[in-house]
Amino acid sequence: xxxxxxxxxxxxxxxxxxxxxxxxxxxxxxxxxxxxxxxxxxxxxxxxxxxxxxxxxxxxxxxxxxxxxxxxxxxxxxxxxxxxxxxxxxxxxxxxxxxxxxxxxxxxxxxxxxxxxxxxxxxxxxxxxxxxxxxxx
Numbered sequence: 001x002x003x004x005x006x007x008x009x010x011x012x013x014x015x016x017x018x019x020x021x022x023x024x025x026x027x028x029x030x031x032x033x034x035x036x037x038x039x040x041x042x043x044x045x046x047x048x049x050x051x052x053x054x055x056x057x058x059x060x061x062x063x064x065x066x067x068x069x070x071x072x073x074x075x076x077x078x079x080x081x082x083x084x085x086x087x088x089x090x091x092x093x094x095x096x097x098x099x100x101x102x103x104x105x106x107x108x109x110x111x112x113x114x115x116x117x118x119x120x121x122x123x124x125x126x127x128x129x130x131x132x133x134x135x136x137x
Contacts, residue, residue, distance in 0.1 A: 040092035044099065046083040048110025056083060056108050064095035083109070 049056060053073040060071045070089040076082040087095055099112045 040087075040089060042087045042092045042096040042114075044085040044087065044096055045113045046085055046109040046111070047081070047113070049081045049083050049108065050110075051108035053083060056085075059108050060085065060087075060099070063099070065091050066095055 046056065051059075053075060057068070057071055057073045060066075060073070061068050064071070064087070066087060066089055070087060070092065072086045072088075074084045074086075076084060096112075096114070100114060101112060103110055103112065
């Protein structure tokens with residue numbers, strides 16, 4: 001019994017995901033896990049937005065290798081020219097790195113920053129805007 005118990009948590013990458021799925025389906029859960037639970041998730045801050053969130057989402061989908069379901073866009077407040085973007089799935093980190101920084105004039109926004117550069121990284125004050133690389137203290 002002890003040896004069988006030790007063998008279950010061996011795959012360290014999928015161990016956390018397996019706890020969420022029923023234990024009886026562990027042999028068939030591996031292929032379903034890769035499609036059900038995305039491996040990467042990145043939040044971005046878009047500044048100087050000049051178009052609607054739907055147009056921004058279309059632009060992000062066309063400029064990355066991610067599908068429409070992997071890109072979500074939400075306004076930061078009414079009348080705000082700032083958006084929060086979440087990229088999910090395989091390749092999200094690479095797509096975020098390519099998008100980060102100044103944008104071409106044809107983009108529907110001016111600048112992309114990693115979410116933690118602009119907002120409280122510890123989560124204590126998630127809506128408080130802070131300056132780049134400043135502590136939220």
